[in-house]
Structures are given as structure tokens and as C-alpha cells.
Amino acid sequence: MPRPRAQSPTYSLAERDGRYYVQWWEGDRKKRRSLGTGDRETAKRELRAFLAQIDVPPAPEQPTVAEILQGYLADRSLRVASVPTLTHACAALTEHLGPLRPESLNRSVARRYATLRRNQGRRNATGTKAKGVKVGAPVKALSDGTIIRELVTLRAALRWAEGERWITSVPYIEVPQAPRPRDRWLSRGEALTLLEAAVAPHVRLFIALGLYTGARSGAILELTWQQVDFGAGLIHMGAGAGNKQRAIVPISFPLRRELEKAAQSRTTDWVVEYRGDRVHLIRHGFRNAVAEAKLARVTPHTLRHTAATWMVQAGISFEMVAKFLGNTAKMVEKVYGHHSPDYLRQAADALGGAPSRVPPSPVSG
Known part of the structure; x- marks a missing residue:
């Protein structure tokens, strides 16, 4: 006698001919959908994304901003690289704009939100002071970057709601002007000092991976030894999430040298490990290494910025740097173009009437 099928389908991961699928039963019929990959870790992420889509709440008759944000978060939480960042942005927006209807949103509402959040300072979405801030200490104003990220999240949630036919049109959300990008990168000497200051092996390995792959922190901490091909001399950084692509x-x-040393003492499948477990956050150890190296304004993302800057300074084409970073050549040129030895050279030569690539005259001291 065949086993009775559950009323609610049970979804599972299946492999066939080197490709992964999600499979489930509907009545007596087995259903299968390709996840488009032969990599098990990527397939697991795609399965979670598939399940997240199933769990998206049904469309309310008259959705509020809070309900739209809830639906958007449920849909995107397993498709984006930084779930905590998205969750916090949705929580802050819900606190201040949650009860409103989408049609109530306009320029004035967005401006008031920006002012409110800026004055609220570095606080949790519940209104309490951020972790680590002492009672009675002055409130530090929230950065425009954080406010921009939250309002851009609202824009994305509203576009999602329109795509899901929760709303018929997307209201205009004004966003503050973006702050100037940070131009902090490490010299070769600073990079060496930082590596030597990293006493903990997992922190040193993280720094080396950041400097010599240009990968984002999330990609480095998710890296497994299966993705490191010593024979071919390649690292497969894995599948990105959203618009954050990853490269080989x-x-x-x-x-x-750093990878071979780490491979000899590995105890897990994760490249960056600590005490027999995967490292999820590196901020504390990284901050200690930066302090020991006596460097200023250095964050984990500075490593990626440094890798891009070094490549552009060496005259590597924007297209090749973009492929290395998993970005677009347009973005690389916009952010790092001024580091190129040929930056605006033709324009300067046209003004001066000099031939291109004339070596600079020596300057006497």
C-alpha cells in the first residue's frame, strides 16, 4: 500500500546527473524544479530562496508600509548577502512609517523620516541606544549613508509590492544626496604591517584573502576548501546574492603561502575557521589587528578597496579589474579611475600640446 502524501508538500534537495533540483510531491505526482547549479552549497542557498518565496504572505487588500516591508523581507532575506542589514532597515522604516498607506508617501514624508532618523542617532529600531553606547553619553548622529540605505530599501520594497500586484503604482521616495565615497586604501607597507599585527591565524588569513582576492567579507567567511583549487591555482568565490556578483x-x-599553511592545520570545511568552527563575524579580531598596527580608518571593506586601488594603479584595465572584483567596468572607473596612471592624461596633453605619455620631469629637492 503506498504511503499517504502530506497535505502540505515537503521540499527536499535532489541530485541528478551532477545537477541539483528541488523536489516535492503534489498528490501522487512527484514534481521537480532545477536549481541551475551543480555546486551543493549554491544549491542549498537556492533551495532556501525557493522556500522563502513560498512563505511570502498573501497580498493584503489595503497593504500598509509595514505589511509591504514584511512581505519584501520574507522574499529577499534568503537572496541577499547581508540579512541583518536588510532586517534592521526594515525595522527602522516600520517603526516610523509602518502604519502609513503607500499612497501617503511623498517627498515631505521622506524628508521628515530622514530628519527624524538623523536626530534619533545611533539607536536600535526600538528606540533604545545602540549596543556599546554608555548611558548618558551624547547621541551620535546617524550617518546619511545609513538613512540612504533605509530609504533605498523602502523604494525596493515598494517596487516589489508593485511587481506582486499589491499596489498599482510606486510613490516617489526622495533620498538624501549620497556622501562622498571613502578613499582610504592601504599602502604596501601598511598592508604588511596589518598582516604582521594579526596575531590570530584566522584574522591574518582573512586579511590576506581580502588583500589578494578583493572579495567582500561575506564571500571570504563563506569560503570552503572545496572552492580552493590549488592545482589550477584558482579560488571559486561562489555564487553571489542579489547584484553582488563573485568571481573566480x-x-x-x-x-x-597563507592558504597552504592554513590547509595543513584545518579542522573544518571552512577556510576561515576558529577553534574548530566557522567564523561568522570578524569585526572584533580585525579591529584588534588594526589597533595593534596603529592604523586609522581601516575596516574589513578597506581590504577590497585596497585590492582595487593597487590593480588600477598598476595600469590594469578597468574591464579586468571589474571581472576580478565581480563588478562592472563603469563602477570601477567611477570609483577608482583617478588612481590610474593614465587618468585624464589625454585631456591634459591636449591642453598642453604635449604628446601622450611624456615622462614627468625630475623635481630637484
């Missing part, structure tokens, strides 16, 4: 990058000589 060659292993440079200094990075190979």
Missing part, C-alpha cells in the same frame, strides 16, 4: 580569481604567490 587566481591565487597570488603571497596568498598561496
Whole structure:
């Protein structure tokens, strides 16, 4: 006698001919959908994204901003790289704008929100002071970058709601002017000092991976030894989330030394491990290394910024740098173009009437 099927389908991961699928039963019929990958870790992420889509709440008759944000978060939480960041942005928006209907949103509402959040300072979405802020200490104003990220999240949630036919049109959401990008990068000497200051092996390995792959922190901490091909000299950084693409990058000589040393003492499948477990957050150890190196304004993202800057300074084309970073050539040129030795050279030569690439005259001291 066949086993009775559950009323609610049970979804599972299946492999066939080297490709992964999600499979389930509907009545007596087995259903299958390709996840488009032969990599198990990528397939697991795609399965979670598939399940998240199923769990999206049904469309309310007259959705509020809070309900739209809830639906958007449920849909996107397993498709984006930084779930805590998205969750916090949705919580802050819900606190201040949650009861409103989408048609109530306009320029004035967005401006009031920006002012309110700026004055609220570095606080949790519940209104309490952020972790680590002492009682009685002055409130530090919230950065425009954070406010922009929250309002851009609201824009994205409203577009999602329109796509799901929860609303018929997307109201205009004004966003403050973006702050100037940080131009902090490490010199070769500073990078060496930082590596030497990292006493903990997992922090040193993280720094080396950041400097010599240009990968984002999330990609580095998710890296497994299965993705490191010593024979081919390549690291497969894995599948990105959302618009944050990842690349396949060659292993440079200094990075190979660090990886081979780590591989000899590995106890898990994760490249960056600590005490027999995967490392989820690196901020504390990284901050200690930065303090020991006596460097200022250095964050984990500075490593990616440094890798891009070094490549552009060496005259590597924007297209190749973009492929290495998993970005677009347009973005690389916009952010790092001024580091190129040929930056505006033709324009300067046209003004001065000099031929291109004239070597600079020596300056006497």
C-alpha cells in the first residue's frame, strides 16, 4: 500500500546527473524544479530562496508600509548577502512609517523620516541606544549613508509590492544626496604591517584573502576548501546574492603561502575557521589587528578597496579589474579611475600640446 502524501508538500534537495533540483510531491505526482547549479552549497542557498518565496504572505487588500516591508523581507532575506542589514532597515522604516498607506508617501514624508532618523542617532529600531553606547553619553548622529540605505530599501520594497500586484503604482521616495565615497586604501607597507599585527591565524588569513582576492567579507567567511583549487591555482568565490556578483580569481604567490599553511592545520570545511568552527563575524579580531598596527580608518571593506586601488594603479584595465572584483567596468572607473596612471592624461596633453605619455620631469629637492 503506498504511503499517504502530506497535505502540505515537503521540499527536499535532489541530485541528478551532477545537477541539483528541488523536489516535492503534489498528490501522487512527484514534481521537480532545477536549481541551475551543480555546486551543493549554491544549491542549498537556492533551495532556501525557493522556500522563502513560498512563505511570502498573501497580498493584503489595503497593504500598509509595514505589511509591504514584511512581505519584501520574507522574499529577499534568503537572496541577499547581508540579512541583518536588510532586517534592521526594515525595522527602522516600520517603526516610523509602518502604519502609513503607500499612497501617503511623498517627498515631505521622506524628508521628515530622514530628519527624524538623523536626530534619533545611533539607536536600535526600538528606540533604545545602540549596543556599546554608555548611558548618558551624547547621541551620535546617524550617518546619511545609513538613512540612504533605509530609504533605498523602502523604494525596493515598494517596487516589489508593485511587481506582486499589491499596489498599482510606486510613490516617489526622495533620498538624501549620497556622501562622498571613502578613499582610504592601504599602502604596501601598511598592508604588511596589518598582516604582521594579526596575531590570530584566522584574522591574518582573512586579511590576506581580502588583500589578494578583493572579495567582500561575506564571500571570504563563506569560503570552503572545496572552492580552493590549488592545482589550477584558482579560488571559486561562489555564487553571489542579489547584484553582488563573485568571481573566480587566481591565487597570488603571497596568498598561496597563507592558504597552504592554513590547509595543513584545518579542522573544518571552512577556510576561515576558529577553534574548530566557522567564523561568522570578524569585526572584533580585525579591529584588534588594526589597533595593534596603529592604523586609522581601516575596516574589513578597506581590504577590497585596497585590492582595487593597487590593480588600477598598476595600469590594469578597468574591464579586468571589474571581472576580478565581480563588478562592472563603469563602477570601477567611477570609483577608482583617478588612481590610474593614465587618468585624464589625454585631456591634459591636449591642453598642453604635449604628446601622450611624456615622462614627468625630475623635481630637484
